[in-house]
Amino acid sequence: MKYGKRVVLSLVCLGLLAAGPRVLAQGNTGKSETKAAASAGANTEKKNIQAYIELLRKDIRQGKAEIMGATMLLSASDAAKFWPIYSEYETELAKLNDQRVANILEYARLYSQLTDEQADGLIAKAFAYQKQRMELFEKAYDRIKQALGGVTAARFAQIESQLLLILDLQIDSSLPIAGQEK
Numbered sequence: 001m002k003y004g005k006r007v008v009l010s011l012v013c014l015g016l017l018a019a020g021p022r023v024l025a026q027g028n029t030g031k032s033e034t035k036a037a038a039s040a041g042a043n044t045e046k047k048n049i050q051a052y053i054e055l056l057r058k059d060i061r062q063g064k065a066e067i068m069g070a071t072m073l074l075s076a077s078d079a080a081k082f083w084p085i086y087s088e089y090e091t092e093l094a095k096l097n098d099q100r101v102a103n104i105l106e107y108a109r110l111y112s113q114l115t116d117e118q119a120d121g122l123i124a125k126a127f128a129y130q131k132q133r134m135e136l137f138e139k140a141y142d143r144i145k146q147a148l149g150g151v152t153a154a155r156f157a158q159i160e161s162q163l164l165l166i167l168d169l170q171i172d173s174s175l176p177i178a179g180q181e182k
Contacts, residue, residue, distance in 0.1 A: 089140035
C-alpha cells in the first residue's frame with residue numbers, strides 16, 4: 001500500500017472524529033437560527049465525509065486487488081478461478097465494512113461524552129464485526145482452497161491477513177482512546 005493512501009486513511013479517520021465534536025458543539029448553542037445553520041453545515045460535512053469514505057474505500061479495494069494480484073503469482077487458469085471468488089469476497093466485505101463505518105461514526109459522535117452503556121454497545125458491535133469478518137474470511141479461504149488447493153489458499157490467507165492488519169492498525173490508531181476526552 002502506498003504511503004499516500006495510508007496518510008489519506010488517517011486523515012479521513014481524523015476528519016470523522018473531528019466532525020463529531022464540532023457537530024455536537026454546534027448543535028448545543030440554543031438558538032434556532034444557529035441550529036439550522038449548524039444542521040445545514042453538519043449535513044454538508046456529513047455528505048463530504050461520506051464521499052471521502054466512499055472514494056477511499058474504492059481506492060483501498062483497488063490497491064488491495066493490485067497487491068493481491070502481484071503477490072498471488074497465479075497462472076491464467078488459476079486466475080480465472082481465483083478472481084471471481086476474491087471479487088465476491090470483497091463485495092461481501094464492503095457490505096460488512098458498512099457496519100464498521102457506522103460504528104466509527106457513532107463513536108466519533110459520542111466519544112467525548114461516552115457513557116458506560118454506550119461504550120459497551122460500541123465494543124459489542126466491534127466484536128460482532130470482527131467475528132463476521134473472520135467468518136467471511138474463512139469462507140473465502142475454504143472456497144479458494146477447494147478451487148485452487150491448500151498452498152494457494154494459504155498464500156491468499158497470508159496476504160489478506162496482512163492487508164487487513166495494516167488497515168485495522170491505520171484505522172484504530174486514528175481513533176482517540178475512550179474516556180480520555182473527559
